[in-house]
Each structure stands twice: as structure tokens, then as C-alpha cells.
Amino acid sequence: MTVLTDNRAQIIEISKKALPEHIVAFIEKCRQEPEPESQLIAVLHMVQAHFGYLGKDQMKAVAHLLRVPKAKVTGVATFYHFFRLEPRGKILINVCLGTACYVKGAEKIAQRLKDELGIGFGETSKDGMFTLENSRCLGTCGLAPVIMVNDEVIGPLAPDEVPMILERYIKKAKAEAEKSSPQ
Amino acid sequence: MPSSVQEFYQTLVARAEEAFAAREEGKKIVIQVGSATCEHAAGSREVLDEFRKHIISSGRKDIVLRQTGCTGRCSREPIVGVFIPGRMPVKYERVDRELVHDIFVQHVQGGAPITEHVLDAEQNKVSEYEFLFCDSSRCGWQGGLRIKDVFTEKLRAAGVDMERVKVSLASCFGACGKELAGTCSHVLVRPLKILYRVKSEADLDEIVQKQVLKGKIVEQLRVGDEPVSQEFFDVYGDVAFFNRQSRVALRNNGVVDPESFDEFIHYKGFKALATVLERGDPQWVIDEVTKARLRGRGGGGFPTGAKWTSATKNEEKIRYIICNADEGDPGAFMDRSMLESDPFNAIEGMIIGGFAVGAQRGFIYIRAEYPLAIRRIQHAMELCHKYGILGENIMNSGFAFDIEIRLGAGAFVCGEETALIRSIEGERGQPRIRPPYPSQSGLWGKPTVINNAETFANIAAIINYGGEWFNRLGTEKSGGTKVFALAGKVRHTGLVEVPLGTTLREIVYDIGGGVPKDKKLKAIQTGGPAGGCIPAKWADLAVDFDTLTQAGSIMGSGGMIVLDEDDCMVDIAKFYLSFSQDESCGKCTPCREGTTRILEILEKITGGDGTVEDLDRLERLAKLVNRSSLCGLGRAAPNPVLSTLKHFRAEYLAHVVDKRCPSKRCKALLHYEIDAEKCIGCTVCARNCPAECIAGARKTAHVIDAAKCVKCGRCFEVCRFDAVIRT
């Protein structure tokens, strides 16, 4: 349990600032309902969806607002593979290494991606563009071997198609960056 | 007030039917496009847009566009259906933008199907009529020859143009009642949606004379009730991949629009729930489920009726029900597809389950990796609230029940029921010792029933068609069907639902179309990391919970991976072990340390350093981990090793004795050499070799420096003269 001290109000204020409004509102709603602490994983999902990863300050804020020990937040965040504790690149590539993909040559796709991007699993390219990860199964085994780029599943894929796909996403990201940056 | 439930339901039906009728689909041309994760990956959204544009610019008001979920025909997506009133439904495969244009102009507007792009065009001709005969072992055709052949002969004798008519075999329609089983057979006439019950050759003559020649319905042979999968067969019955299936859990997949409440009602949705709430007797529901001999589809095969009964025996009245949609088996995607393509059905099953066991709250635990499934379930739940199907006083019955979604976060062990419960409570998902079982003490210490998503998907059908009926679909020991996610080295990958007792051969060959590229089938893997590999020579094994266990594998949740001669069994065992080792939650030593040690030995073997003694050590260790681990993950983790050791010992021996990998998969055991006779000195290999260890002048034979070679295989892949030898 969080120890209640004099500066509680202040801590709550700081915590609220660390999180976007909709997450603070969600936590407050949960606090009115039975078993609020059971929503910890849901809250962490929201934080990751918003920031792309779980930062230290955000995890601390979640602990204070949801009133669960910080150690538990860290424990949960590290137990589940889905949670990321480091910032990710603009483009997240998830290579499926599940059985169906494995027997259809997923390792070659993975190797090609590593070669092209110059990074390994769990790493982000220096320019902050790509993060490479692997997954247990994306549930689209019928299309194996597959990768997921941001939210898009691509498959079946041959290693030689990798450079083309990277090129396509770089272009897309650049176009978006140009659109959003003021001239 | 019992009658008010029916009134409530009838109001829903009337409203839905009105909305459905207003679309006038019977008079219009319907273009149907699938929409689910795989379909999207294959480009179905672009296809949908393109059709929309075409319809708008054609200015025609008699063409409508429908969206459905996925039928589970992964390798041929996107699939587009064109339904012209009174004509046979036509489905196209691998549709892209250009094909959309042709389909629209030639078929939709011009009335002429583009035969070469029809789904499974190689075996599928477009005909006017199709007669689908039940070919299941339960069917009681007494007339000697196969009924299909008898009928075809009669058509010929009557001078029918065989181009117009197609005669095919289908899997069980589930239409033979108890008293009829073994005395008759059934035939579905497409596109008329008429089901005939035939007992004798005279009945067949009647159909030829009246139906085929005069176009009149033979009323006295007609079956009144629609079989469970009639709509499905009506749309997809012409394709072998589909008509060899029996769809119960998946009956609406690819038929219904997963985002439309009205369509679900139109296809008998919530009828079962209305029946249950009208009767108001939980015990009756449990009795039907028990009679159905429904066994849990999550892997263990525990009888669902017994599980539900044990929860009701508890004094505690606060109870929970959980739908397990964690689907962690890599290579399985049944639950995803069901939730994406028919979300209301899962919800209906859960509410009925909740009523039967006296639960007030339900939880759906879904993997976070399935965003579309989550969205569709969420959407379906909102509509259910809106129409009084969830919440207080469901369907006016006084029963109150609600469902919440909880997301997994990528931990395989959370599929295990006690771990899953911890995870819903917001904790690290570590299993605990059972007993007590969740049905005694589960979520927050209360009695909790936890069932797999497919288990729930069967419930409404059991209520609608009866427990007896469901029971008959399966084998003596287990009722119903099982959905498999067929993937790996098989021509048609996708979702396959067959009656329990169907053989592996029927699934892989008749439905899956066999192994591509003329390769030889080596094994069939079932049960994922907890299962094993069944050798090709056992392909005639009838699939059931017990038969698979006897064969050294397990049913599991339904992943089925076909392996061919290029797959190394030691490598596959290593693959699964590295999975289990990585996913072990670390709570108990046998699993945490044991899987690590097993994996080390397997790595030693595939690395070329294994000995014959290692095989014995492997077996001992595997049995130890199996006996002494705390939860199912550790207990089942050695299965892939034990089953491959049992069935493919020779392959292990080749690795440790001859230092050879017969399937040429284990890198460390391969050698690359260039055949000087065949090499023409084109230099391609040398230019592609990452280790720069291939030497030779242009137009002279090249040589590999084996000491430097990193065995990447590039040279073998790029040489167009078969000069690189891999041994």
C-alpha cells in the first residue's frame, strides 16, 4: 500500500500531469468500481498505446493514482512481453516467429530485416525510424510467413521483398512528417 | 412472466426482419466481401472501396455491397461473392483492384462469371444446379454403390446436360434425427436451399424426374427444418475445401455481417438464449450440454456439463464465468476468427453459460495481439446493451448479467486457467496449484467457470438443435465438431471444422488439398507446444481427444501444422522447447530449469555435438519435467520431444551418429561443395557469398573454402546450374 503522507495531494497532482486526461479519467472511474486494482493491465495498455512505451514517470503515476505499490506495477510491466519499457521507433516491425511462419522460413525474413536495418530484436535504429520485434503468432498463420508493420499484417512474404516494403514505409513516414510539419 | 421473454424476442425478430427485408436482398445483386485480419492483410478493404466506387458510378440501385467476416480460406483471400437472384452463388479468389473491374463489368453487369478466377477454379466449374450428397459415415444410404454415383448415372440416363448440373459430396449436414440415423441420406440442392431426405433409388428417380427435368419441388421428400449449416453450404457448398466440413461453431463465419445485430438475429441469433430464459431452468441447460457430450475446446477436453455442474454445487452465490480467448498456441487462429467473424455467437454462448451456472458477471480474456477481434466484440457488446441482451433484466426475464473485456499482454502461460485468473485480477500471471479448481475457488476466491471461446461458440447450436443432435455429430466419447487452424506445408491453409472422428488424412488431403510442390508429408503437428508430431503413416487416425493422446500428441486448442520432408523433427522439437523455455513463468524449478536443460541438449544435437547417450538423457529429463511441474505448461512442454523421439528416432540418430541432418535443416550439419563438372563459372555464387569464400575465375569451375564457409546457403540458392551440392 502507498503510505499516506502529508504531500499526498501534491503527489497526486504530479501524477495526473504525467498522464493524458483520458487515462486519468479512466483510473478515476475504475476507482469507483469494485476491484479497481484489477484494471492495472488495462491502464498499462492505455499508457503504452499513448506513449508507445511505459516510461518510469508514467508507471509511477499509475501506481499513485490506482493506489497499487510501485513494485507491483514494475512487476506486471516486466512479466508481460507485450509491454515495452523503452521508446520505440516510428515504424514498428513485428516478425512472426510462430510455428506456421517458422516452417515457412520466418528466420530468413528475420535475418534479412536485421541485415537491412542493422539492428537486432528489441532494438531501435539510430535514426529512430524502425524498431524490430518478434511475436509468437499474429493469428494469421494461413498467410505465413508474415510480419506486422505498425498495425498492418503483410504476408506471405519472401526475403527479397523486404527492402521494397521498408522503402514503402519510409516514404509513407516521410510524407506524413512533411504534411504535419509547418512549411 | 415466462411468455414475455418470447414476446421480447419476437419483437427483436420482427424489427430485424423488417430491416433485413428493407434491403431487398432477394431481388438485388449482392456483392459480398470478407473483412477480418487476414482478409485485410490480403487487401480486402481496397477491394471493398473499389466495388463501392463502381456501384456508385454505375448508378444502379439494384446492387448492394455486404461485408462479412472470414470463411477461413486464408490462402485464397480476398474472397468476393457475387449473388444474383435465382443463380448459383459465385465466389472469386485473390481478388485485386483490377479483377474488381472485370467482375463488375462482365459478371455483375453482364451476367457472365469469369470462370478462371472462381475460387478453386481448377476443380470447380460454374453450374446451374448443384446436388450435394451427405458423405458422412453416419449416413444410411443402403443402395450399394455410392449414392452420388447412382444419382449421376440416373441423370445421364435421363439425358440431362451434365454441364448444367454438378453432383458433389459433402460432410454431414447434421440433419438425421436419432430415429433416422442409418436409414436415409440427405441431399442439398443449390441454389434453391432445399434439403431432400432420400431412402431409396425411387426417391432419387423422383428428384431427377421432377426437380431436374421439370423444375418442381418434390414436397414429400423435403426436410422441413434447416440444418445448422444450411446458409453456409448455400454460399460455399461448391468448394471441396468447404463442403467436406461440418460447420457448427463456425456456422456464421463468412455468412453474417459481424457488425450487424439484425443479421445475427436473422440467422437465428439469440433464439437459443430466448429459449433458455423462457424455460428459466438452469438445470435443463446443463442437462442439454451434458447430453451433447461437449468437451472443452481449450485443450484439456474436460466435459463442459460436469464443469458447469460443479460450479452450481457451490454454496457461494457470487459466481463468475470467463471466456478464454488467449489463444497462445503459435499457429492457431480459430478463436480470433470466430470472434472477428461472429462475435455475437460467443456472447450468446457466454450469457447462456452464465445463466446455467448462476453467474452475474462474465469476462472475455483476449490477447492484445488481436485488435480487430477486440473491436468487434466491443461493438457487439454495445449493441447487446442497446437491445436489452446484456445488463439488467435480459430479454425481460429478470436475469441480470454483464460482460467485461480484459486484455492479455503477451504471456502464453496466461492461457492456463489459474494464471488467467491472476491476470484478470491485475497480477503477474503465474499459475497456482489445483485443487481447488476455479469452479470451487477462482476469480477473487469465488466459484468461476472458465471455458474456451470455441466451447462457447457451440452452446447456442446445442440449445437450438438439441444435445442429442450434437452428440451424434461426434464420436462415441465426445460430441460435436472441432475447429482446426490448418497451416504449414499444406495447399489450402485456413479454418477447418469437422466432426470429431474425422481422419487426419481427410483433413490434410480432402480438405487441405495435400502437400504443395509434390513434397512428401512427414508429420502432422497438433496441440502446439503442448502437443506432438504424428507421423504420416498414422494419417488414418480418427481425430479425437483420446486417440491423439494415445498417439503421443494432444488435441490442444486446434492448431494443426503440416510438416513435409524438408522439416527436421529435431529442429521442430527444438523450436517448441525454446518456446516453452521462454514462456515458462519461472515459478517452479522442474519447468524453469528442466526446459532450459532439454533445450541445451537439443541445441547440442542440432549443433553437431550430440551423442547417443544424449538421447537417453533427453528422454529421462523430459519424463521428469512432465511428472514434476506445477502447471500444464511444464507438464506438457516435453511432449514435442517425447513424441519425436518416439516416432522419429532414426532422425535423431542421424544427427548424433552420422552427424547428418536428413532434412537439410540444421545448419551446423551441412556442407557445401561445388561440382566442378556442372559449374560453368558464371561467378554468381562468388558474388553472393557473404563470407567471400568462393574462389574461381570467370568461366572456370569455382571452389568453396570450407574452413571459411558460414553455411548460409546463398550459393545453393543462387546457382542456376545445380552445381552447388549440399550434403
Ligand SMILES: Cc1cc2nc3c(=O)[nH]c(=O)nc-3n(C[C@H](O)[C@H](O)[C@H](O)COP(=O)(O)O)c2cc1C
Ligand atoms: C500453458 C497453458 C496454456 C493454455 N492456453 C489456453 C488458451 O490459449 N486457450 C484456452 O482456451 N485454453 C488454454 N489452456 C487451457 C485452460 O487452462 C483451460 O483448461 C481452458 O480454458 C478451459 O476451457 P475448456 O474447458 O472450454 O476447454 C491452456 C492451458 C495451459 C496449461
Ligand code: SF4
Ligand atoms: S510449470 Fe512452468 S509455467 Fe507452470 S508454474 Fe511451473 S514454471 Fe510456471
Ligand code: SF4
Ligand atoms: S553459381 Fe553455380 S555455375 Fe555459377 S560459378 Fe557458382 S557454382 Fe558455378
Ligand code: SF4
Ligand atoms: S554457404 Fe554461404 S558462406 Fe558458404 S560458400 Fe555458400 S554462400 Fe559462401
Ligand code: FES
Ligand atoms: S505462426 Fe505466424 S501468424 Fe501464426
